[in-house]
Amino acid sequence: MTVATRFFGWLASVGSVGAVASDVLPVRLGRQSLSRTPAAPARMAGFDQALVWVTVALLMWGLVMVYSASVAMPDNPKFSRYAHTHFLLRHVLSLVVAFIVAFLAFQVPMATWEKLAPWLFVLSLLLLMLVLLPFIGKGVNGARRWISMGFMNFQPSELAKFAVLLYASDYMVRKMEVKERFFRAVMPMAVAIAIVGLLLLAEPDMGAFMVISVIAMGILFLGGVNARMFFVIAAVVVVAFGLMVMLSEWRRERIFAYLDPWSDKYSMGKGYQLSHSLIAFGRGEIFGVGLGGSIEKLHWLPEAHTDFLMAVIGEEFGLLGVLAVIGMFMWMTRRIMHIGRQSIALDRLFAGLVAQGVGIWMGFQTFINIGVNLGALPTKGLTLPLMSYGGSAILMNLIALAVVLRIDYENRLLMRGGRA
Numbered sequence: 001m002t003v004a005t006r007f008f009g010w011l012a013s014v015g016s017v018g019a020v021a022s023d024v025l026p027v028r029l030g031r032q033s034l035s036r037t038p039a040a041p042a043r044m045a046g047f048d049q050a051l052v053w054v055t056v057a058l059l060m061w062g063l064v065m066v067y068s069a070s071v072a073m074p075d076n077p078k079f080s081r082y083a084h085t086h087f088l089l090r091h092v093l094s095l096v097v098a099f100i101v102a103f104l105a106f107q108v109p110m111a112t113w114e115k116l117a118p119w120l121f122v123l124s125l126l127l128l129m130l131v132l133l134p135f136i137g138k139g140v141n142g143a144r145r146w147i148s149m150g151f152m153n154f155q156p157s158e159l160a161k162f163a164v165l166l167y168a169s170d171y172m173v174r175k176m177e178v179k180e181r182f183f184r185a186v187m188p189m190a191v192a193i194a195i196v197g198l199l200l201l202a203e204p205d206m207g208a209f210m211v212i213s214v215i216a217m218g219i220l221f222l223g224g225v226n227a228r229m230f231f232v233i234a235a236v237v238v239v240a241f242g243l244m245v246m247l248s249e250w251r252r253e254r255i256f257a258y259l260d261p262w263s264d265k266y267s268m269g270k271g272y273q274l275s276h277s278l279i280a281f282g283r284g285e286i287f288g289v290g291l292g293g294s295i296e297k298l299h300w301l302p303e304a305h306t307d308f309l310m311a312v313i314g315e316e317f318g319l320l321g322v323l324a325v326i327g328m329f330m331w332m333t334r335r336i337m338h339i340g341r342q343s344i345a346l347d348r349l350f351a352g353l354v355a356q357g358v359g360i361w362m363g364f365q366t367f368i369n370i371g372v373n374l375g376a377l378p379t380k381g382l383t384l385p386l387m388s389y390g391g392s393a394i395l396m397n398l399i400a401l402a403v404v405l406r407i408d409y410e411n412r413l414l415m416r417g418g419r420a
Contacts, residue, residue: 046412047106047405051335054328055386055401059095059394061325062309062387066091069297069305069312070389076299087305087389094152094391102398106406110351113403117163117170121192124163127156128199143381145203152391157208160196161215161361162396167192168216169353172223176349186229189216206244206251207382211365213237218360219353222340258378270379276301277308277373280315281322288318305389307381310373325387326370333363336401339408346414351407358400361385 070087073079079086130147131137137144138153146153171189193216200209217237221230245251253270261271261278280296283289294315297304304312314322340355362385369384371377383393 047409048335048339051332051401051405051408054332054335055398058325058328058332058386062384063088063091063095064291065309065313065316065387066305066389068292068294068316069309071292072298073305090152090391091389091394094394097152097391098395098398101395102402105399105402106409108403108406110348110354110403110407110410113166113354114170114173114350117166120159120163121167124156124160125195125199128160128196131156132199132202143203143205145205146392155390155392157200157203157205157212158392158396160200161208161212162400164193164196164212165215165219165357165361165400166354168219169223169350169357172219172225172353173350176224186220186225186233189220190233201244205381206241207368207380210241210368210380211361211382214364215357215361219357222356223349223353255378258375261375273302273308274372274375274379277311278375280308280311281374284315284318284321286319288314288316288321291316306383307369307388308373309384309388310370314373322370329362329366329385333359333366336362336404339404339411342411343407346411348407348410348414351410355404355407358404361400362397 067085067088071084073087074082074084127147132144134144136147138146138148140146145157146155148154168189175184193213196212197209200206200212217230217233220233221227245255253266257266257270258274260266261274263271266272267275276296280294280301283295289295294304294312296315297312301308301311310322310325313325317324336359337356340352340357340359342352343355344352365382365385368377368380369382369388372380372382383390385397386394
């Protein structure tokens, strides 16, 4: 069958009886769906392959850098019981688990994600409560953020980012008719985020709370909340974070250390990590010292394989390596936002807001992590998406991207006259 024959056949099916036309493209008026079509099985050729390859490139580069940054850690008495490949093997296991779960997530239609959104949000709240219990939550460096699962430590705050993203998107679809009214459209969502924030600050994990707040605010704005209300919300959030810093002595000290990490007071304390990160970037210059040649990772730079992996990249690959990473994340974020806009243009508001929420998540967290590594922002415990060591972060990043690929797949299917 030729392309012309298929095209005219499609036109004939659209122009025929209304019931047949509604089976080709679902018609949606406000919240009412005039037709429901069954989900089509996912086919491997029906999604954005460029986005997949950029994601795989970041994951593989991250794998190499995690090994490079952690290979010398067993020389430290604190990690003497570990093999030199300990963190590499655990990272590989995390990637395998994440790929399997992401593949399963790709098979789930967006209509199902929309139904699951409130329940996932409730589940994330329960896990954020459980992690605070001493006999369930695992404490590391004074923070209680992980639940041990044997083969990996799960961080409920990572699930909370994804759950809030889905819940906020579903919330905006349900509140579309009253989006111009502050108390009916915004206040319930603000209360939900405040509850999540209180649980996160109890861990404490202010970095995750910042990311979740930006995701929720971004989805409210993109969903059509009045601009004046949005700026009021933004001002309240900024004031709230400012008060958190002012009322917490150790947070104030972290800000002062960020402003002058080289001072005698902070260079060996709260400014130690930042000062050695800056030394790593300085050593890398333009072309870097070469893969494996980093000196800062040799017990000088704390958390080199997690929060400060970018500093090791800067030291070993130089300015060109840093720009390459930034360029890939910028392209990825732009592409995800484009998929979201395309979905909204097809009258799939929930799917579009979810995709754009993922774009905000990836873009903002990358911006914060790189800014912290470069000393442009105060030190904050946020990993570099897809690249840093961390099983639950990698898992939730890949699930989120699998959902974006599902959205793109359904968009393409609809544009070809299929069913989504």
